[in-house]
Amino acid sequence: MNGDSPEVVILRALLEAGEDFVSGSALAEQLAMSRVAVWQHMEKLRDEGFEFEAIRSRGYRLNTRPSVLNATLLRATLPHRHGRVGIYVLDTIDSTNDEVMRRLTAGETAPFAVIAREQTRGRGRLGRSWHSEPNGNLYISFGFRPLLPPDRMPTFTLWIGANLCELIASYCRIAPRLKWPNDLLIDGRKAGGILTEARVDADQIRDLVLGLGLNLLPPRDGWRPDLSGRATSLSEATGAAIDVNRLAAALVGRVLTAYETFHQGAHQTSFDKLWARFDALRERPITLLHGDERISGVAEGIEPDGTLILRLPDDSKKRFRAGEVTIGTAGGAPK
Numbered sequence: 642m643n644g645d646s647p648e649v650v651i652l653r654a655l656l657e658a659g660e661d662f663v664s665g666s667a668l669a670e671q672l673a674m675s676r677v678a679v680w681q682h683m684e685k686l687r688d689e690g691f692e693f694e695a696i697r698s699r700g701y702r703l704n705t706r707p708s709v710l711n712a713t714l715l716r717a718t719l720p721h722r723h724g725r726v727g728i729y730v731l732d733t734i735d736s737t738n739d740e741v742m743r744r745l746t747a748g749e750t751a752p753f754a755v756i757a758r759e760q761t762r763g764r765g766r767l768g769r770s771w772h773s774e775p776n777g778n779l780y781i782s783f784g785f786r787p788l789l790p791p792d793r794m795p796t797f798t799l800w801i802g803a804n805l806c807e808l809i810a811s812y813c814r815i816a817p818r819l820k821w822p823n824d825l826l827i828d829g830r831k832a833g834g835i836l837t838e839a840r841v842d843a844d845q846i847r848d849l850v851l852g853l854g855l856n857l858l859p860p861r862d863g864w865r866p867d868l869s870g871r872a873t874s875l876s877e878a879t880g881a882a883i884d885v886n887r888l889a890a891a892l893v894g895r896v897l898t899a900y901e902t903f904h905q906g907a908h909q910t911s912f913d914k915l916w917a918r919f920d921a922l923r924e925r926p927i928t929l930l931h932g933d934e935r936i937s938g939v940a941e942g943i944e945p946d947g948t949l950i951l952r953l954p955d956d957s958k959k960r961f962r963a964g965e966v967t968i969g970t971a972g973g974a975p976k
Contacts, residue, residue: 645716645725647672647682652691652717655703664700689713710756710885718890723897727753735762737782738838738852744784745840745848751786752900754893778874779889782852783896787904788845795962796947798823798837799916800908801851804899805833805892806919812891815878818921821940821949821966825855826921829968830873832856851896857883909945916943922966927951930965940966 645653650672654663665676672679683693683701690707706714712730719726727750734740734757741755757780787794799822806817806825818826825833833855840848856874864872875883902908917923922940929936929951936959938951948960 646713647674647679648686648689648713649716651679651682652686652703652713655693655701656717658702660702662694662696662700662702667700686713706886708885710758710889712756714886715756715890715893718887720894723894726893726897728893729753729755731755731757733757733759733761736760736852737780738836738850741782741784741850741852742838742840742848745786745850749784751784752897754781754783754896756781756889778857779853779855779885779892781855781889781892782850783900785849785851785900786847787849788847789904790844791839791841791846793906794837794839794846794849796908796912796945797849797903798835798851799943799947800903800912801837801896801899802835803912803915803919804895805835805853807915808891808895809875810919812888813875813879813883815875817919819916819919820921820968821943822947822963824921827873827875827878829921830871832873832875832878851900853892853896855892857885857888913945922949922968925968928967928969929961930967931961931963 651668654668654671665679668679669676672682687693689711690705690709691703692705694702694704696702710730712728715728715730719728731740734755737755737757737760739762740757741753744753744755745751760780799819802819802823802825806819809815809817809825815827817832820826823835823837824831825835833853836852836854838850838852839846856872858876859874863869875888899908920940920942923942925940926937927940929938929949936951936953938953938959941950941952941958943949944960948962949964949966951959951961953959
C-alpha cells in the first residue's frame, strides 16, 4: 500500500485522542487539505457506521464505531509498524485461504490479510468443512512470501498457534489450549483452528498462506448435534460480547509480529516455553490416527522440530510428524 487513506488518518487521530476532541484545523493540517475536505471524508466514515460529536472551537470526538468488521477501523487500530499492511474485508468468499492464494498468484504485495464475514467453502485440515456462517465469527487468512527452505516450516503453525493462545488468554482473560497440531481449545472444546498451506519452488517456500477460523459467537440456532459438546466460542467462554474489530486488529498485529520473529529465526529461544504453557495434550492419554493405524499412549510434548512424542503402554516412545489426535485412549471416550 502506498499510504493510509484520509479516513484512516482521521480515525486513527480520533482513536488516539480517546475522550478528548481533535480540532478540524489539526486534521486539515495533518492531511494537507481544507477543513471542508476533512468534513467530506468524515461523511464517508459516517456512511460506514461511525458517529462523531462536533463542537465549535473544540473539534471532533468519536462516539460510536461499527460493531461489524470494518477495514478502515482495523487499519486505524493496528500498531503504526503494521499500519500499511493490506487488509481486505469481504462480505462473502468461498475460502479466505483460496482468496489469499489467488492474490499471491496475481502478485499482491505481501504480507496482507483477507477477512470475510462468511465463507461458503471454508475448510480445515484434511479437507474437512469449516462451519462459516455470517454471525460475527472471525475468518481470516494471511499471505506471506517467506522464501525459506521447507525444513524451516514444520513448527510455523505451532508457533503461530501458541502466539494466538497467548493473545486470547490476555485479551479475553481465559485459558485456551492447543491440541497438536492446529486446534485451539477452551475447556476441552474446539473454538478455532489453523490451516497452513504453501507453494514450494525448488528448494524454498515461495507463497505461504496462514488461515484462522475463530468462533466468537455460537450459531444463531445453537450448535449442530454433531458439534454440541465439542465446540464453543469466545463469547460463551467469557460470558461477554467480543469486539470483533479490536480483537481482529490485535490478532493481525500479533500474527505479523510472530511471523517476523519466525522468519528471523528468533522464535527458537521462546518456542518451547510458550508451547508448554498452552499444550493441551502433555501427560494426557491420547489416540493418534496415523494413516490407517490407531495408536494410543500418553503425550509427552513435542520435539524442537514440532514432532509429537508419544509414550506407549510398554514405556517405549514413538514420534510423529503428522496425525489426527483425539484426547483419550481407543478404549475410552476420546474427544
